[in-house]
Amino acid sequence: MTDPAPPYSETILLVDDEPAVRELIRVVLKMNGYRVFEAAGGEEALRLLDSFSEPIHLILTDVQMPGMTGRELTERAQQRAPNIKVLLISGFINAADFHEWAVPTGVVFLPKPFNVEDLERTVRETLNGYCPLYRPCEPPPHEAALSWTIP
Numbered sequence: 001m002t003d004p005a006p007p008y009s010e011t012i013l014l015v016d017d018e019p020a021v022r023e024l025i026r027v028v029l030k031m032n033g034y035r036v037f038e039a040a041g042g043e044e045a046l047r048l049l050d051s052f053s054e055p056i057h058l059i060l061t062d063v064q065m066p067g068m069t070g071r072e073l074t075e076r077a078q079q080r081a082p083n084i085k086v087l088l089i090s091g092f093i094n095a096a097d098f099h100e101w102a103v104p105t106g107v108v109f110l111p112k113p114f115n116v117e118d119l120e121r122t123v124r125e126t127l128n129g130y131c132p133l134y135r136p137c138e139p140p141p142h143e144a145a146l147s148w149t150i151p
Helices: 020-029 042-051 070-080 094-099 115-130
Strands: 013-016 035-039 056-062 085-090 107-111
Touching: 013 020, 013 042, 020 035, 020 056, 042 056, 042 070, 042 115, 056 115, 070 085, 070 107, 085 115, 094 107, 107 115
Parallel strands: 013 035, 013 056, 056 085, 085 107
Antiparallel strands: none
8 A cells, every 4th residue: 555645746945044943844844745945045045946947836935034035035036937926924024014015926924923724724825826915824713723833
């Protein structure tokens, strides 16, 4: 008997300067079947983006990082790949600040902290193209949230 195929298979570029946060998010994404490549900052992420022969479907990046911010990474990545989707995460940006940005199509914001279900749902909906610009994603009332959050 073979193991069932993972539910999803898209490629995600995960960018965060905090190794522990990157690790937690990577584990969740891989458990859902996504192919995950990691970068500790914007410059490294752009090098990875330029070196891939296959498409990257989503960049999941922190907003506040040393050097290049997630916002700058988004702008530069979308110059290279105009249709790439981006999920920005941050504990320092609020909805009002985010809406003041000139946010291009395909960019979604998820505030930290978030739980596993928020992350899974927002990634999937962003990839599918129907997630609102700003979340936290609220689970339906019948779903129990997991007890740990990603800082």
